[in-house]
């Protein structure tokens with residue numbers, strides 16, 4: 001009945017997206033008491049993807065307080081197969097003890113785009129063979145995100161999942177004028193490597209909005 005009673009104007013999800021971003025509610029969001037700077041709609045989506053994909057390796061670029069790494073580890077433990085979460089940040093000075101002491105998370109203090117990070121991922125792939133779920137949430141400039149995507153290129157295989165977060169910046173739809181960011185990095189990557197990924201549009205659009213528009217990618 002509600003489906004018939006509800007008459008959308010078409011702008012609800014974009015307005016909610018802008019409200020969510022511009023009120024900084026995402027900065028007041030916690031997972032098990034640890035700051036987790038995400039959209040809760042995306043987090044639910046990630047939980048569903050992880051359960052379906054059952055990866056052996058979660059790779060996160062951009063740790064901050066550690067809330068998202070802890071979220072991934074908690075979900076993965078519930079799934080029950082052996083796994084590791086690798087979380088890379090240029091500095092772990094904000095990393096909270098509740099996340100730092102998690103036995104299934106490897107925290108690496110480094111720029112995300114250096115060869116040593118790729119080597120670390122390769123070692124973890126050897127130790128934890130299987131699918132990979134990777135998420136880019138570090139420096140949101142176009143050049144950095146593009147470099148991260150290229151670093152992951154030889155490391156991801158068909159069926160692996162890549163989330164490029166904060167493609168909402170630069171007017172997609174928040175912070176117009178911010179400058180080229182993740183959204184533009186995805187476009188540039190796809191121009192260079194048009195056959196690497198398909199877009200998981202169904203998941204991207206499932207909850208009506210996401211901080212990763214155009215950024216739900218499945219490796220072909």
Ligand SMILES: C[S@@+](CC[C@H](N)C(=O)[O-])C[C@H]1O[C@@H](n2cnc3c(N)ncnc32)[C@H](O)[C@@H]1O
Nearest residue numbers: 036037062063064068089090111112137138139
């Ligand atoms: C948006 S925060 C990460 C939020 C976290 N994933 C969460 O959901 O709570 C971005 C993080 O990226 C880190 N960072 C910035 N540039 C980086 C780089 N080149 N390599 C790795 N980490 C970087 C920052 O120090 C910051 O902690």
